[in-house]
Amino acid sequence: MPLVSVLMPCYQAADTLAAAMESLVGQTLPDFEIVAVDDGSSDATWDVLSAFASRDARVRPLRIPHGGIVAALQAGLSHCRGGLVARMDADDVCLPDRLASQAALFANDPGLGVASCRVRFGGCRTASAGYAGYVDWINSLLSHEEMAKARFVEAPLAHPSAMVRADLLRACGGWREGRFPEDYDLWLRLFALGARFAKCPDELLVWNDPPGRLSRTHENYAPEAFYATKADYLAQWLAQSALTWPEVTVWGAGRVARRRAALLGGHGARIVAYVDIDPRKIGNHVHGVPVIGREDLPAPGETFVLSYVGSRGAREEIGEYLAMRGYVEGTDFLHVA
Template sequence: MARVDVLLPFRDAAPWIAAAWRSLARQRFGDWRLVAVDDGSRDGSAAVLEAAANGDRRLHLVRVPARGVAAALNRGLREVSAPIVARMDADDLSHPERLGRLVEALRRHPEWHAVGSRVRLFPAPNVPGRMAAYAAWQNRLVTPEAIRRERYVECTVTHATLAVRTEALLGAGGWWEGEGPEDLDLLLRWHRLGCRVGKVPRVLYLWREHGRRETRRSARMTATAFREVKARHLAAELAARGIGRVTIFGRGASLASWTGALARRGVAAEPADWKPGRGVPRWDGLAL
């Protein structure tokens, strides 16, 4: 049994998957196995991966009909036997020290349930300005306290950078297979369960930007889908704390959307028009 099972779902990733394998093969930490789940590829991705592995017994390939990334992840989770599950995407690259540093971080912090790392987007000409700003914001969040504090802003950790204690992943029920971002849902579920997520303050993961990324094409990754996942978890968190009425500060369509999303989940949400940059509003209550 390996110490780390790397879980990699893929569909039609033939242009990149060999490079992803090579980045794993160069890891200085060698006690890993790749659980690669072919989610209905039609471009020969699995054959490309097998050729790159060239008989390496650390490759464990599972083929399933196309059902989406969350279902593929849950199928791969059934194959996991290691105490740590690391994530990776088929179009990205891992730094040679990535797995070793993540394993060491979990050893040094037994109170952490999961750990990620900083990321670098590449190639630079393909990176939109908003994505660069997002990565810079996310890379500033390193401690469990900072990651928890910003949890409803956006995904605070790039999902594919994570190494997770297998028991924490199983205890949370694996990945959500609904119509929305499974990575944000998992992070918010962990926070509600009291799990602590940290980050190695170093770039250990290279996140490839290209036009075929699911984040650019999928209806599961729209602003509306993200807001619905946030609202679902926020409403549950408020209910657990006995809070049934909130004030939402914002403007225009975004303010109306958030008010409606929470109202649909039984939260009485009072909108308050406020533009960032104005003085900080005063109110009596609790800031989550």
């Protein structure tokens, strides 16, 4: 049995697939297989996979009717034989040491569940400034603690950069179909189950940003889908961890912050106050909830603060202020989005 199974769904990927495959067969780790799933492509995807399989026995292509990425991932997972499953996309490129570096993290830590790596942005930083900024953000999160605290802001790792213990992946049911991003749902589920995450400090994957990327085109990756998914898992976490649950204080009295925070109401949360620094808002009430200044926050332990402010530099400033007041991130407050 191979140590690592690389699981790569492929759909209409003939233009980029050869580069992705070359980057995999050239890995420095010798003990792995590539389970490449052709998700009913009508282009030359299957021909490319077949050509690689004919020259390298580690390549195990699988062809299925088109059913979407979750169906392809689940079909591929059933064919993976390795104790570790590494994700890869057919339009990305691995650096030579990717599999070896991530497998080493598992070898050195038997309790590790998920290992990722820093990624190199493969798009135009000018045309895709938001995506490039997201790459910079996930690259700043290396430890389990950093990723765990940030998980309700956004997915703290890139899906095609991940390697997961196969038994853990199967035990949690793998990827799920639904009106939500399948990767983000998986990470939130694994965090909720207590899995530990790590991230290699090196850039080991070029994460390309083609116009047809699913996260740009599919409704499951729309902002509303992310917010609804986050609210579900955030409410579960708060119910277990926040001493004042179901009462919470929301930092941010603007329309966007209130709309996102309102999703928690469907899970039993009760917002007792909004915090804002705008003197025109302080002292008002929004649907009966008072808007207070930050100086009016009660002592730590008397409320749990959810900061929904995402403007540049705001999270750092709010975090520093709350820390100065004695609030502890993860115990008394969280940054969310």
